[in-house]
Amino acid sequence: MENKIFEPKIVAFVCNWCTYAGADLTGTSRIKYAPNVKIVRFPCTGRIDFMLLLKAFGEGADGIIVSGCHPNDCHYTSGNFHARRRWISFRSLLDFLGIDTGRITFSWVSAAEGAKWAALVNDTVSRIKELGPYTDYEKVARYYEEEVNHE
Amino acid sequence: MNEYQTIAAGLLSSGTAAMVIGYSEGSAKRVRPVFFTRPEEASTLVFDSRCVQNIAVYLTKKEIRTEGKIAIIASLPVMRSIIQLASEHQLSEEKIIVIGITPSGEVKQFNGFDALDAYVSSTTIEIEARYREKIEQVEKMTLTERWNFWKNELSACFKCYACRAACPMCYCTRCTVEMNQPQWIPVPSHTLGNFEWHIMRAMHLAGRCVDCNACAEACPLGIPFNLLTKQMILQFKKDFGGYNPSLKGLNILSSYLPDDKENFIQ
Amino acid sequence: MARIGVFVCHCGENISATVECDKVAQAAAGFPGVVHSIDYKYMCSDPGQNMIREAIREKNLTGVVVASCSPRMHEPTFRQACSEAGLNPFLCEMANLREHCSWVHEKGEATTKKAIDLVRMMVEKVKRNQPLYPIRVPVTKTALVVGGGIAGIQAALDIANGGNKVIMVEREPSIGGHMSQLSETFPTLDCSQCILTPRMVEVAQHPNITLYTYAELIGLDGFIGNFKAKIRKKAKSVDEKICTGCALCTTKCPQKKIPSEFNEGLGKRTAIYVPFPQAVPNKPVIDKDHCTYYKTGKCKICEKVCPAQAIRFDQPDEIVEVAVGAVVIATGFTIHQTGFFPEYGYGRYPDVLTGLQFERLASASGPTLGEIRRPSDGKIPETIVFISCAGSRDPAKGIEYCSKICCMYIAKHAMLYQHKVHHGKSYVFYMDIRAGGKMYEEFVRRAITEDQVNYVRGRVSKIYERDGKLIVKGVDTLMGAEAVEIEADMVVLATAGIANPGAEELAQTLHVSYDGHHFFSEAHPKLRPVETNTAGIFLAGACQALKDIPESVAQASGAAGKVNILFSKSELTREPLIAVVNRSAPPEYSTCVGCFLCQPACPYQAIEKEEIKDRSGKVIKTVARVNPGLCQGCGTCVAFCRSKSIDIQGYTHEQVLAEVMAVLEND
């Protein structure tokens, strides 16, 4: 098991109208990319709760992608602007806590940017591969499991 | 009797206020919050540097709300809390008289929120130097050092929620930690859950925290989690020009500017 | 207990070439709650859909996951199939095995494993789905058209001719807007009033149109299909029902020197006045600010001379409330006045005019009866200079955008001038000629080649007056920026088109967004150019951005079409994927604490305050409520709610969290 090549687990939180559609376009254009990323679909980046990112890390994600419509292109006019403010503050908070924000890729990918989606996934995967498995956060979780088992 | 005692006694004896919330001498040279309804009690009111507990927290309690008109001895952080709570529709103007005591010791009675709002808006939230230094110290650490620092600090937390109880802004009738469908935050206290709790708390106070320190003062273990909200206040100043509790302004996270600046979205 | 069916599609070979579909189906069969799992060549084909329908009936499924293509492709298909078999369509989810897996990864174990993970996610999600039902909203089939210029007129007529009622509100005493001020129109040079006035009359006479002139919209509540509009009808001081429109009063009024708005200040009007002879309605109003009686309490000459005794000095403003199902905003634009330009004399030279003033000079119904004459001394100008981009493309002082219509009307002005003053010399200072439009470029060429208009490429730096001449200091950038100085008799500035004053307030009244220049914002710059981001409110004409007449008319007809579609049914059906604030039993009623920080975050003003009252009617609690007519389902409020009291149907906390857990489940 130890010798197995590290394949990071990455969750992508994307909006329905731009990035999800962009990833569809990557498919219809048959552009290949790494299979490590799995997409959770949301109506809008404005819907993405910061708690979900924490839960993903807590459940063992090695990396996270958050992506939506470019500024001014939001299907709902301003959801992505709200999201941007949320990420600006959340990201600096995580950094202050010593949680590696390099493991979260924030991006704008439009419905026309199929190639950008593929590149984004590949970049993220290779970056996370370099960083290695995210154990910091998981370890504190495991510590708990061990303790429970101990009892 | 001094000025605020006289005002408090007057309000109670005239029946203008049904209750005065303030501080009085407690045990072991500490002050305790008091809820006076009789004018003669007013002479035991105290106000000094020991009065750090944010008594605005009581204003949203159901027991207090039904009491009629409340007067409150309010330090600047308490005044800020009142304005913030008012902007969140938690307090009604007719039911509160603020006997404000400014940082310079001046006693100012506010009968309406507009005047209080104007006063609060004329001040700004400044993070004390000792906390700024501590924050800088943490920021200068490497990522791993920071992680270890916080892991160490937060592993101690046993989720007594004293911080939540002390905070006037934590007035939700059902806190997210008490939600079990889905269970956002695990009930037992372990480091991961503690992280989640404190991150969530900081995010929920984003743009709302009045920096009164009541949470940290309340923590039985002295965990410096108030650095999180303080760091956010400093960061907001850099990113969005800062905030001040106000009846007119918008909350930092429920508003935006089309040209908000960031450098990390690819 | 959940009874989930999983249907894995090969999509011919589109999926099965890289994903081992049978293995996916096998793995899914082992997921908790899955009672049926198969794979098939084409799930979207008739036999495929039948397999789903049969399984629902036979195995009593409580949820369906179709693992095939993108939900953006076939979600409606499969939801329909489920619905036909008696399963609520919102209990069907799709795992995107094609666009997000088979097409983008190489064949191999990892790809099949990812496909299994994607199916697991959707199984976990669908277990938490709730049956949802489309939202129905009744529709009031009356449209409110705000603004009676050419765009408003067109929209109103189209809606009315579609069989629906229209209420038109116009701020001025007459409808007609800027188009009624124009002399001729480009590129055909036909007379503006000749084509416009019949339509104005049609509006007034149409049985489906109610016209309120001299009136303003002061409030709008409600939502698509169900708005309530508040209109202030300013007192005209004339009983319209009795007035015959003889206009005798206007000839006797002693206040004769009021600058005429219709003539852009180049002519005068009286205090009781009809803005122009072809006005609709053709009945006078009293301008209270200038009327001698209203100012001094004495006069009443109009009352004395009125043969019909229609003058009513004590008439009050009237506020009417109307129920409407849709709103068309057609409030138009205005222009910078000459006083805006320091370097062109701050408006102190009477012979420096705006384009709209020149229209009045050139118009047969204008103050000079169509002869081009100088306002200062009535002389016919021998040399005339037209300056384009006065204020436009000038972020330093004016606006950064191009006003779009000026290049064309300048060419028209120069042409009209040359046609009327044969020996005259005309110059146009321009930077670029923007003549994109049918027959537009040809029109400009004609001005240059046939009518001898001198086009000079460069901007004018200064105008000053000397001995009755206007010295125009420009440059010819095509001659190496050589100085060009012209002694002109008249200068016409193509001043920038800007949003109407009050547009900002109106936008706030209507809760529609507007841009930095106070033009109303369309819902999507390309695909939804006539809608606003508030459902049921549409845009027509120059209030959205500067446009010429054909474009305004086209957009107005577009808006009218949208309104008529909306009115084609008596009820509106909407997908139920909207936000909901929870409700629970007393004494809590809801976990919402009513902080309303979600309110400013909602792009649609869909969050309302709801007062929860006890039996005696006393308010116990004020909590948030999402108006299902307004909510578009973005979910921004959901992420913002601290107590997690708002959830969004179709993307609930439980659903998305289950998806995240399922992705990361260890195997």
Next chain:
Amino acid sequence: MNIGFYPGCSMQGSSPEYNESVQAICSALGISLIEVSDWNCCGATAAHNLNRELSLALPARILAHAAADGLEEVLVPCAACYNRLKMVQHEIGADRKLQDSISEILDEPYQGNARILSILDFLERDVEPLLAEKIMKPLKQKIACYYGCLLVRPQNILDAKRHEDPQSMDHIMQLLGAEAIDWAFKTECCGAGLSVSKTGVVAELSGRILDDAAHRGAKAIIVACPMCHSNLDMRRKAIEQHRNKDFDLPVMYITQAIGLALGIDPVKLGLKRHFVPVNLEL
């Protein structure tokens, strides 16, 4: 009332009458001016043409001295010096890095907070309200107020109102009883910095100004800048030769005009120093 005062080289060199008239009206109105200690030249056009750092450092030294003297505001009557000081304040004030760099050159920290008053700011605020009662000899002529470039541009930095058609001098002249004409060359350039090196250009530019003022019936030109004055007055012969036309049009500083109206002796106002004699029956 104590106001700092920076005369600048011109007022001590080629335009002593400007200084004399400023001093004369101030003492007549009871306003005292405190000269900035050991002031230096602002560097004028030469410095910013050849040496940007010097063009910032020289005015910065003046500001530093004003600060050391405890002056909160400084009146700078010379339009050129005023313009340089305002520009430097604007540029350095907005740029931390530049501030450090200039402090290094000065070898002392940059202190540029003194409020710089132009002669027009000063007259409008401090002199205008006192005038009504003190006017002894109203000036009844048609005059042309000439502002030039340096008092009005860049309009944003100088906060110039109605910069293409300024009015502050016109108002004052009207208060003094004169008729201020509307004319076209109020803010055109006279050629200033080229007066020695390209005299021909100056003759052309200044000539146009004189021509328009004379053409519109002005009997005098009122200025507030030593360069404008010297170009229109001292170089009159050259202008007249260049245009082949004589102008009977004296040029006065606005402070001289105020002085005359206040009844101050023309000699004390330096009116005898002009090349074009001033008709005292104005």
Next chain:
Amino acid sequence: MENIHSHLGHSANGLLQEIRQQTAVNIQACYQCGKCSAGCPLAGEMDFPPSLLMRMIQVNKPETDEKVLGAYSMWVCLTCNTCSSRCPMEIDIPRVMDHLREKSFTLGKTNKKASPIIDFHKAFLKSIEVNGRLHELGLIVYYKMLTFRLMQDVMLAPGMLLRGKLHLFPERIRQRKQLAAIFKRTYKRRKEQEV
């Protein structure tokens, strides 16, 4: 053979970029309306009126940059700010002119016709460096030495003297050493920058 038909260059460190970096003026904002040239009182004297100069910088080619640095335009520019006060794009042309003058002067690429103007500026600065304040007579004498325009303005001098407008002896400031040091430091910096 590439670019053979194109007059447009692609310098990565031409005047265009340099001016953007050092003065924060973005010349690419210019859309050649010509209003600056139309209002410029000196445009007639210039070899390239301001708008043309902006275009040449936009062209962004070493050859045109050379032409710009050797231009006469900036030396007759009087910084009257008429151009920038009316420029629709708020391009600070006077600031660009300052930059061009200093650069052209430092690199010794100044236009020959400009030497009297430059000599005058030099003489002016010399006078300040020595005295701290301008000494007009000294300035004129020094200028005449530099330009050999011995007779120019001779006719003015007696009149000026007579009217107290020309002083035989300079006014000097007290801290002349300190001022001289300021001059020296700026020269030193320039030398360092050249290196």
